[in-house]
Each structure stands twice: as structure tokens, then as C-alpha cells.
Amino acid sequence: MREGLRERLLRRMDDITDFYAKQSGVLAVAAFGSNAERERFDESSDLDFLVFVEPDAKERIIAEVDSLSQLGEVDALRVVYGDAVQLLFSDGVLCDFGIILPEQLATFPHGAGKYLWQRDDWQAIDLSAREPARKPTQELREDALFHLYVGLLRLRRGEEAAAFEEIQVKAVQSVLSLMQGIHADAFSSFRRAEQSVSAGLLQTLMPGYGRTHEAAEAILRLIAEMQEMPLYRAVANLLRETSLESIENLPSKG
Numbered sequence: 001m002r003e004g005l006r007e008r009l010l011r012r013m014d015d016i017t018d019f020y021a022k023q024s025g026v027l028a029v030a031a032f033g034s035n036a037e038r039e040r041f042d043e044s045s046d047l048d049f050l051v052f053v054e055p056d057a058k059e060r061i062i063a064e065v066d067s068l069s070q071l072g073e074v075d076a077l078r079v080v081y082g083d084a085v086q087l088l089f090s091d092g093v094l095c096d097f098g099i100i101l102p103e104q105l106a107t108f109p110h111g112a113g114k115y116l117w118q119r120d121d122w123q124a125i126d127l128s129a130r131e132p133a134r135k136p137t138q139e140l141r142e143d144a145l146f147h148l149y150v151g152l153l154r155l156r157r158g159e160e161a162a163a164f165e166e167i168q169v170k171a172v173q174s175v176l177s178l179m180q181g182i183h184a185d186a187f188s189s190f191r192r193a194e195q196s197v198s199a200g201l202l203q204t205l206m207p208g209y210g211r212t213h214e215a216a217e218a219i220l221r222l223i224a225e226m227q228e229m230p231l232y233r234a235v236a237n238l239l240r241e242t243s244l245e246s247i248e249n250l251p252s253k254g
Contacts, residue, residue: 006043008091008092008093009041012095013035013116016047016049017029018117019068025053025054025060026057028051028117028124029049029115029116029117029118030049030113030114030115030116030127031048031114031115031116032048032049033045033048036048036113036114037112046095047094047095047096048096048097049116050097051097051099052100053099053100054101062079062099065085071089072089072091073089073090074089083099084096085098085099102125105125105127106130108130109132110129111129113127114127115127131187134182134184134186137178140178141174143174144175144223145229145231145235147171148216148219148235150166151164151167151170152235152242155242156242160210160212167212168212168215171215171216172205172219173188173190175205175219176190176197176205178223179196180196180197205219205222213243216239220236
């Protein structure tokens with residue numbers, strides 16, 4: 001099913017654009033993400049786009065979204081948050097799109113878009129990127145340390161899964177933002193991290209469930225320049241206490 005999927009994705013996008021161009025009340029269809037930046041579009045991409053509509057047409061067009069099944073057999077379709085659509089065709093084409101009013105675009109962060117179709121009598125709006133503000137270095141370091149502290153508390157309580165989330169996900173996300181700097185994806189520093197961070201280091205930071213203590217140690221080493229901060233010392237002390245408790249709780253021999 002994956003063979004030829006890139007071309008199938010692009011053809012389906014053309015079909016969807018034609019479908020909405022024929023609907024009354026539709027103003028434009030615009031691509032985002034790799035769908036707009038076709039040089040990085042591949043067989044693992046989804047179709048990320050927006051359908052801009054007139055106010056009195058929005059409810060109807062959302063209600064009729066299942067009509068897209070005429071373009072291909074559908075495995076799953078749902079509307080979330082009122083106007084966001086997730087659609088998976090049986091041939092592997094995944095669509096993640098919104099049906100919104102033009103003025104809604106300014107209310108949420110997004111990358112740069114590209115019009116695929118727009119109505120001739122409509123004044124197009126600007127599709128320039130509106131990315132989340134990047135946090136300064138100090139804030140990212142503090143974020144990582146606070147997530148470490150909370151995660152270690154969860155670990156001491158025996159909540160390994162919650163500790164995993166705080167340390168191997170949230171704290172690591174801050175650390176990856178620090179490491180990648182301006183090259184980090186504005187929406188998630190996990191995106192394309194492999195292009196600038198070695199696989200070995202990523203595995204050290206995220207060794208897996210049951211190894212969250214190791215991850216915490218690795219993160220502290222990476223931000224050792226913060227060791228004069230009281231927060232850093234508090235995390236380091238809690239890490240040592242957690243290590244001692246783990247040793248004391250080991251079953252005795254014989």
C-alpha cells in the first residue's frame with residue numbers, strides 16, 4: 001500500500017481541492033506543512049490543509065464532510081474541536097485539515113501556507129507563518145529542571161509512567177530545543193531532531209520505560225552549566241536521594 005503513496009497523496013489533494021472548489025460557500029483551499037513545502041513532501045507525509053468558508057456555510061460543509069468518501073474508500077473519519085477533521089482513506093492517504101472562517105487563521109499558530117485554489121471574487125488573506133514564540137535559553141533550562149524535579153517526585157512514588165512523561169518527554173523536549181537552537185522546529189523540537197542530534201545521544205536522553213533515572217542523570221550532565229542555580233542543586237539532591245532509595249529497596253541476598 002505504501003508503494004507510490006507520494007503520488008497518490010498529491011493526486012488525492014488535487015481531488016479534494018476540486019471537490020471543495022465546487023462547493024457553495026467555500027472561499028479557498030490552502031496547504032500547510034510539507035503539503036505546502038513540496039520539496040520535503042514524501043510517502044510519510046499527511047495532507048495538512050485548511051478549507052476557508054463563509055460564515056453561513058461552515059456548519060453545512062462540516063456536516064457534509066463524509067461526502068469525501070466519493071473520492072475513495074474511507075477507514076476512519078471524525079470531526080474534533082468542532083471544525084478539525086481527521087480522515088484516513090483505505091489506501092493509506094491521511095488527511096488532517098480544518099474547515100474554518102478566514103479570521104480564525106489568526107487565532108492559532110501555524111506554518112506558512114500556500115493556496116491550492118481560491119475563489120476569484122475573494123480577497124485572499126495572508127498565509128505567512130505564525131509560529132509560537134521561541135522561549136529564551138534560560139527559560140528552557142528552567143523548564144527542563146522543573147520537569148526533572150516533578151518527574152523524580154513521581155519516580156519516588158512509584159509512578160514510573162508519569163515520571164517517564166515528565167523527564168523523557170517534557171524535559172527532553174526543552175533540552176532538544178536548547179541543543180538545536182534556532183534550527184529546532186517551532187512546534188516541537190522532536191520533529192526532525194535526528195538531523196542535528198546523534199542517535200546515540202537521543203537514546204541516552206530517552207532510554208525507555210524503567211530507565212527514567214538514567215535519563216535524568218543524562219539531562220543534568222547536559223545542562224551542567226546551570227549547577228550554581230539553587231534549582232539545579234535541588235534536582236541533583238533529589239536525584240541522589242532517589243538513587244539511594246532505589247539501592248535500599250533492592251531485595252537482600254539470602
